[in-house]
Amino acid sequence: MMGKFIISKRQDNEFQFKLRATNGQVILSSEGYITKASCNKAIESVKTNASSDMRYERKIARNGLYYFNLKASNGEIIGTSQMYTTFIARDNGVESVMVNAPVATIQDETI
Template identity: 55%
Template sequence: MSAKFEIFHGKNGEFYFRLKAGNGQIILGSEGYTTKANCLNGIKSVKNHAKEHRYFEKKVTTNGKFSFNLKASNGQIIGTSQTYTTEQSRDAGIDSVSHNGPEAEVTDLTALAD
């Protein structure tokens, strides 16, 4: 199985995307978007920015866990990772987004719900 973006509806009715690695694990999630077109633009932004490590913001949570954000060139957060227990696993998550994001196919789960 190859990496893919999934577009889905949140409980609030907004559109979200998640990037899943080939093993099915979610490696990046989005904020909510009011339209599917804006959600698709978010995916396009991931594809464009994931190639460059300078757009990744490494974070440490208050409880000593690790995460990252992928930011656009204007500084806006495009996607957020899960929380990791080690820096190495967080950095592997960044590498996975960099490797998988630019070429991942898009699956629209909202179309299945209509």
């Protein structure tokens, strides 16, 4: 089994994707997009940029939890992780995105 991008519609009618690892855990989420085409373009950007370690911005939130952003080549954030209690767990999340995103299938739940 491989990772999967799930496209859904938020309450504000914007499209969003979540990348789920093979264990079903959400490892990356997007912002909202007005069109499905923009959401799909962001997924392609994740697939393109996921294998490059320098595209990951590793952060610590004000509450002391760890997370990361995946950035496109233009510096724009294309996905944000969940919060992790340790930097090791966060770094494992980065590795999971690196492995899963490039080969992940896309499931559109808006149809």
